């Protein structure tokens with residue numbers, strides 16, 4: 001009979017075989033600074049993962065550990081079930097795309113793409129064929145003889161990706177890949193690079209502090225905060241069911257209103273002066289201070305009081321094309337933003353109005369007092 005330790009090792013190997021990259025208890029400290037606590041993450045083959053979080057949360061440290069530029073202080077990194085945390089970076093077959101592209105300025109586009117293959121001593125004919133293949137893939141065939149300085153930001157980005165993919169990597173790591181591009185080009189490049197990575201079927205991990213970028217690109221997002229994982233989920237699940245107040249505030253826009261749970265199960269008295277009847281099956285306990293999160297698009301402004309509506313005064317109306325963002329204030333002094341079709345609201349600053357919650361099941365309630373608030377879904 002197997003001991004429990006042996007069984008656990010066997011289970012771990014089986015789990016590891018089912019995914020491309022596995023991090024188990026990975027932590028890192030720079031002297032007294034704990035950059036990463038204990039990260040557990042399993043990435044499936046072909047998956048595109050975004051590491052998302054505010055400045056200093058440990059994204060770059062984690063990426064460097066995966067790339068092999070940094071040895072973790074604790075834990076194990078495996079690829080296809082094999083430990084790689086002692087494998088040097090140049091033997092991991094990982095393609096990197098950096099923030100500033102990091103193309104070699106003295107090499108042509110074709111030589112840049114060929115660089116990793118030549119470093120691996122691939123035969124000349126094979127290098128030539130692979131470079132042509134990669135340049136065609138990123139639609140840069142006619143740019144092979146140019147130097148990086150003769151390219152636009154978007155074109156340099158494509159070359160950087162072609163160079164990363166040329167070595168037929170098991171993993172592609174992208175470090176803030178769009179931050180040097182202007183806003184208009186950024187969305188086009190996000191679409192292009194996502195479809196390229198997906199068509200190659202390569203497993204990819206992208207670091208970003210831009211939540212919209214993570215939401216639009218990734219299959220799953222790892223939200224990091226102070227060196228710890230707050231939540232790993234699909235973009236939709238993170239938006240619709242945030243596991244903590246931090247995730248709720250970090251992903252998308254949210255209004256947070258103070259309130260207190262009433263003795264009747266599932267009822268909350270808002271400081272803003274109305275009572276909410278929650279729709280979920282797990283209401284928070286009675287007599288607790290709570291934070292109620294309501295997304296701006298889950299509110300509608302109306303000009304007459306309705307049952308369970310929140311009385312507000314309009315402060316600012318910001319027309320944003322088809323939609324307007326309307327900034328209001330409650331009688332208790334709390335600010336609330338509403339996102340509403342421009343045609344649906346014609347009020348002006350100073351007007352009294354009422355807010356109606358559109359879908360109570362999309363309202364989230366967090367206990368206000370704990371450092372790591374537990375969620376009670378409305």
Ligand SMILES: Nc1ncnc2c1ncn2[C@@H]1O[C@H](COP(=O)(O)OP(=O)(O)OP(=O)(O)O)[C@@H](O)[C@H]1O
Nearest residue numbers: 030033034035054055056057058059060061062209
């Ligand atoms: N070489 C280093 N020496 C000491 N502390 C470091 C070093 N590198 C990072 N840190 C610290 O480790 C923590 C995590 O840093 P890291 O660069 O991984 O964060 P990040 O999420 O990538 O931040 P940013 O988005 O600003 O790049 C921070 O507190 C940072 O100050």
